[in-house]
Amino acid sequence: MAVTLADVATRAGVSAATVSRVLSGNYPVAGATRTRVMRAVEELQYVVNGPASALAAATSDLVGVLVNDIADPFFGIIASAVQGEMGTGVQGGSGGQKLAVVCNTGGSTESELTYLTHLQRQRAAAVVLTGSGVEDEKHGAALATRLRRLAAGGTRIVLCGRPPLAPPGQKEGQESQEARERGQDHGQGQGQEQDPERAHGREAARTPPDEGEPAPAPGDGIVTIAFDNRGGSRRLTEHLLSLGHRSIGYVTGPADRTTTRDRLEGHRLALRAGAPELLAQAEQFTVHGGAYDRSSGYDGALELLRRVPDLTAVLAANDTVALGICAALRDQGLRIPEDVSVAGFDDLPFSADASPTLTTVRIPLHDAGARAGRLALGRETPPPGGVATVRTELMARGSTAPPSGRRA
Amino acid sequence: MAVTLADVATRAGVSAATVSRVLSGNYPVAGATRTRVMRAVEELQYVVNGPASALAAATSDLVGVLVNDIADPFFGIIASAVQGEMGTGVQGGSGGQKLAVVCNTGGSTESELTYLTHLQRQRAAAVVLTGSGVEDEKHGAALATRLRRLAAGGTRIVLCGRPPLAPPGQKEGQESQEARERGQDHGQGQGQEQDPERAHGREAARTPPDEGEPAPAPGDGIVTIAFDNRGGSRRLTEHLLSLGHRSIGYVTGPADRTTTRDRLEGHRLALRAGAPELLAQAEQFTVHGGAYDRSSGYDGALELLRRVPDLTAVLAANDTVALGICAALRDQGLRIPEDVSVAGFDDLPFSADASPTLTTVRIPLHDAGARAGRLALGRETPPPGGVATVRTELMARGSTAPPSGRRA
DNA sequence: GCCCGTTCAGCAAGCGCTTTCTATTGGTGG
DNA sequence: CCACCAATAGAAAGCGCTTGCTGAACGGGC
Numbered sequence: 021m022a023v024t025l026a027d028v029a030t031r032a033g034v035s036a037a038t039v040s041r042v043l044s045g046n047y048p049v050a051g052a053t054r055t056r057v058m059r060a061v062e063e064l065q066y067v068v069n070g071p072a073s074a075l076a077a078a079t080s081d082l083v084g085v086l087v088n089d090i091a092d093p094f095f096g097i098i099a100s101a102v103q104g105e106m107g108t109g110v111q112g113g114s115g116g117q118k119l120a121v122v123c124n125t126g127g128s129t130e131s132e133l134t135y136l137t138h139l140q141r142q143r144a145a146a147v148v149l150t151g152s153g154v155e156d157e158k159h160g161a162a163l164a165t166r167l168r169r170l171a172a173g174g175t176r177i178v179l180c181g182r183p184p185l186a187p188p189g190q191k192e193g194q195e196s197q198e199a200r201e202r203g204q205d206h207g208q209g210q211g212q213e214q215d216p217e218r219a220h221g222r223e224a225a226r227t228p229p230d231e232g233e234p235a236p237a238p239g240d241g242i243v244t245i246a247f248d249n250r251g252g253s254r255r256l257t258e259h260l261l262s263l264g265h266r267s268i269g270y271v272t273g274p275a276d277r278t279t280t281r282d283r284l285e286g287h288r289l290a291l292r293a294g295a296p297e298l299l300a301q302a303e304q305f306t307v308h309g310g311a312y313d314r315s316s317g318y319d320g321a322l323e324l325l326r327r328v329p330d331l332t333a334v335l336a337a338n339d340t341v342a343l344g345i346c347a348a349l350r351d352q353g354l355r356i357p358e359d360v361s362v363a364g365f366d367d368l369p370f371s372a373d374a375s376p377t378l379t380t381v382r383i384p385l386h387d388a389g390a391r392a393g394r395l396a397l398g399r400e401t402p403p404p405g406g407v408a409t410v411r412t413e414l415m416a417r418g419s420t421a422p423p424s425g426r427r428a
Numbered sequence: 429m430a431v432t433l434a435d436v437a438t439r440a441g442v443s444a445a446t447v448s449r450v451l452s453g454n455y456p457v458a459g460a461t462r463t464r465v466m467r468a469v470e471e472l473q474y475v476v477n478g479p480a481s482a483l484a485a486a487t488s489d490l491v492g493v494l495v496n497d498i499a500d501p502f503f504g505i506i507a508s509a510v511q512g513e514m515g516t517g518v519q520g521g522s523g524g525q526k527l528a529v530v531c532n533t534g535g536s537t538e539s540e541l542t543y544l545t546h547l548q549r550q551r552a553a554a555v556v557l558t559g560s561g562v563e564d565e566k567h568g569a570a571l572a573t574r575l576r577r578l579a580a581g582g583t584r585i586v587l588c589g590r591p592p593l594a595p596p597g598q599k600e601g602q603e604s605q606e607a608r609e610r611g612q613d614h615g616q617g618q619g620q621e622q623d624p625e626r627a628h629g630r631e632a633a634r635t636p637p638d639e640g641e642p643a644p645a646p647g648d649g650i651v652t653i654a655f656d657n658r659g660g661s662r663r664l665t666e667h668l669l670s671l672g673h674r675s676i677g678y679v680t681g682p683a684d685r686t687t688t689r690d691r692l693e694g695h696r697l698a699l700r701a702g703a704p705e706l707l708a709q710a711e712q713f714t715v716h717g718g719a720y721d722r723s724s725g726y727d728g729a730l731e732l733l734r735r736v737p738d739l740t741a742v743l744a745a746n747d748t749v750a751l752g753i754c755a756a757l758r759d760q761g762l763r764i765p766e767d768v769s770v771a772g773f774d775d776l777p778f779s780a781d782a783s784p785t786l787t788t789v790r791i792p793l794h795d796a797g798a799r800a801g802r803l804a805l806g807r808e809t810p811p812p813g814g815v816a817t818v819r820t821e822l823m824a825r826g827s828t829a830p831p832s833g834r835r836a
Numbered sequence: 837g838c839c840c841g842t843t844c845a846g847c848a849a850g851c852g853c854t855t856t857c858t859a860t861t862g863g864t865g866g
Numbered sequence: 867c868c869a870c871c872a873a874t875a876g877a878a879a880g881c882g883c884t885t886g887c888t889g890a891a892c893g894g895g896c
Binding site for chain 2: 022065067068069070071072074075080081082089090091092093095096097099100103107117119120121122123124126134135137138139140141142143169173314347350351370374375
Binding site for chain 1: 844847848
């Protein structure tokens with residue numbers, strides 16, 4: 021039905037092997053032959069059969085990108101940065117091109133796992149997990165196990181915007197046993213001896229410098245690009261404190277997310293260091309938002325105002341929430357920043373041109389995503405220890421100012 | 429290396445064929461056997477090798493979703509609706525589950541084609557193209573050809589939110605021939621007559637009855653879910669006219685996009701019908717925005733104000749642009765809707781809780797996406813003629829009101 | 837003039853799974 | 867009691883591509 025390699029070979033008057041080699045471009049082929057083959061390919065509009073080639077070569081050109089919310093620019097920016105790295109840095113041949121596919125988990129641990137299964141089934145070349153992870157004991161373990169299995173199978177794993185995986189617990193139950201068994205089988209039967217080259221090639225690629233040791237040091241080869249949420253949040257709160265605020269509300273993100281926790285912790289750290297007297301009532305000043313969305317901010321601000329009428333500043337889990345807060349405050353007749361200061365987190369594009377411009381913490385999402393992409397492709401050497409933390413930067417803008425004292 | 433079907437078979441004491449059948453569940457297998465196999469699968473943590481099975485079965489479980497801007501909720505909503513349909517309606521077996529992968533074209537025709545190549549290579553089960561297409565003669569032809577080839581190869585094609593493909597020109601031949609035609613087009617310039625074909629195609633699509641010809645009329649199996657942008661836009665303008673506005677600005681979307689054109693056309697149609705005297709200066713009241721984003725609206729509004737100081741209403745290409753317009757107007761000290769009315773398009777979630785709530789035109793994006801997903805899976809019978817147009821609905825809200833007369 | 841190193845192309849063996857066709861049952865009706 | 871059929875399971879032939887190995891042709895050095 022479809023055009024096959026053999027068809028092209030016939031047309032070009034060569035063998036299928038030669039066509040394959042011309043297309044992958046990793047084998048010497050005489051110029052004339054190459055030209056003839058390319059012409060045949062053109063004429064026949066030949067397109068490689070991905071599954072077949074993936075099967076034969078035991079590689080795939082799929083790279084999965086898991087995001088919590090496809091409609092959130094936070095993820096959109098990361099995802100497109102990752103995609104941007106996929107087609108680059110290769111010669112003419114269509115080889116080397118990867119297909120980045122973004123999978124929308126909707127923040128559900130279940131579909132996260134489902135997608136991983138799909139990607140594993142496709143033998144994806146790499147998987148990039150973005151955004152905050154869910155802090156659930158059970159899920160965390162399941163996820164870690166799964167990721168390590170994937171990594172062991174040759175899929176590169178990159179975490180972007182979430183903390184590194186916890187080291188494998190001592191429990192793991194049957195899983196570990198299974199794994200162990202399988203490992204043994206391999207060693208003896210078809211394992212390393214079967215295709216020492218491939219295995220070796222992979223190792224070499226992963227650890228150019230340090231090798232020699234049998235044990236993969238920080239090991240499993242899972243790379244992490246963490247965001248310094250805590251530090252950024254801390255600096256943000258310090259900024260507010262230094263402006264003179266002492267009545268600072270906080271609307272968090274959804275519970276059980278690493279990002280939510282880290283940002284809140286940073287906030288508390290700043291309080292502890294700069295205004296310990298506020299710590300006692302900290303919980304009173306904290307509203308736990310249900311999501312990283314606008315309405316969460318709107319409702320949170322209202323709740324906060326109810327609890328603390330003389331509020332002079334509100335911190336948000338992220339920029340989107342901050343915008344919701346702004347809306348709520350305005351609806352209550354409060355001016356920003358004269359009556360209440362507001363600050364967000366992430367520095368998404370719209371924050372700079374909101375009115376007033378939003379004070380926030382900038383995360384270099386694009387850079388982080390691009391780096392994640394390169395790591396996923398193995399085009400960049402992993403950071404020492406397998407973990408890199410990207411710096412965050414306070415962007416003090418129009419939405420924060422000293423408390424006017426006019427209220428309260 | 430990885431666990432294979434054969435491993436499972438050995439462990440379960442059956443043949444590989446049996447395991448395969450148990451997993452795909454489309455063949456009678458004795459209960460006891462099935463149980464044994466399932467247990468072995470569990471114990472070995474077996475995951476099917478996608479490429480191998482795709483190769484053998486000549487099918488794939490990939491469904492591609494092409495979007496113009498992954499960070500825009502418009503696409504996010506459609507994409508997640510499509511994804512939502514993927515895993516549904518199947519029994520226990522992991523069969524039937526498809527993997528919806530979203531590919532971000534960034535609105536570039538080039539990467540649209542690149543992604544299609546990738547998906548063709550993967551032998552994707554279906555491809556859903558969302559959002560406005562680019563109105564470029566050359567690209568349009570290339571795209572149509574490509575899509576038809578894909579469709580011919582068994583990949584289901586669904587267009588969601590863009591007009592149906594132009595019928596295959598009499599050409600289709602070699603590149604050279606297309607090039608020739610292009611040359612002619614250039615020579616003549618680009619008047620309205622430039623794409624008579626498309627216009628005709630649309631007509632035909634709208635009127636399924638007229639057919640009868642042997643030609644595979646709606647044929648190629650490519651299904652379209654079009655949005656009634658023109659009608660919605662027209663109703664929106666009618667709304668403004670009926671409120672008494674006579675000085676109505678319009679900030680368009682990016683040039684050469686079907687959606688941009690259709691919405692503007694709807695607007696002009698309403699003017700022609702309801703206030704023909706305004707048509708003469710229509711171009712004066714129209715600012716051509718560069719993108720469907722906020723800053724495009726902000727800048728557009730400023731420009732409009734410069735040209736037409738006594739503006740009483742502004743229509744935006746979409747909601748995001750409308751928000752930018754609102755920001756600009758506010759920054760100019762104008763109140764909405766007292767001084768100027770503003771309206772958007774799409775009715776994205778944030779529009780309902782903006783302040784003031786935004787008058788807009790609702791497109792059932794979720795429903796449309798879900799339907800596209802079902803069509804892609806072949807779980808819903810295509811509409812007659814292969815084209816369905818989803819209705820749009822005027823949502824009159826707080827951002828529009830009668831002109832106050834206070835200004836101008 | 838012979839031998840060997842190069843270069844380039846073909847052969848053929850799989851990759852792991854699906855699926856057709858065939859074999860082995862155990863039951864049934866005549 | 868035997869031929870026959872339904873129900874299951876297995877054997878084996880690919881699916882289209884990659885790649886190790888073999889082979890042919892050519893050139894240069896001794």
